[in-house]
Amino acid sequence: DVQLLESGGGLVQTGESLRLSCSASGFIFTNYWMSWVRQAPGKGLEWVANIKQDGSVKSYVDSVKGRFTISRDNAKNSVFLQMDRLRAEDTGIYYCTREGYLSGCDNWGQGTRVIVSS
């Protein structure tokens, strides 16, 4: 079975950094794009970033460009989200997702909670 396990969330102050990790198993990691999606408390879903199989292509939502960096380590079946200069509006649950061949997010992790306090 596909498993995505996020870690690295926590409580930080405005302007600080966090690095989220997602460990993947149950599938051939190098065959898939990977994404991060977030959900602010009581709000809807927002796609944050994605990365190609070999790491050569990365895309971001405008609100995180220049502050967040997505990366992956195919040897460790892991994808990361480095979050710098955090803002209160970055607070939420961050989900690691696998992109399907014809879908955006065909598998989701349980999420890791990020709280940015001002």
Added chain:
Amino acid sequence: DIVMTQSPLSLPVTPGEPASISCRSSQSLVNSNGYSYLDWYQQKPGQTPQLLMYSISNRASGVPDRFSGSGSGTDFTLKISRVEAEDVGVYYCMQALQTPFTFGQGTRLEIK
């Protein structure tokens, strides 16, 4: 960015009755490969979102056949033929044609 607009935002339904959710995109979601990159996700209370439908009308693994998707171009619909209590939650459409992928606002389905 492609804007996704859902309606209604709240949907009270009697068990056993049908339900329908509309999703409209600000531009066509048809890729050069002929597929439309329109997904539906279900998020039950307190749970992680799950893929429900992909490429407009394909049910994800394990999704009951009372769920169906239709539409083309910029107008899409998710239908539940007979709502059950376990269908309570928020439903999102999402376009995966181009980044940034974008979600609709979500439709909250509740049981009357």
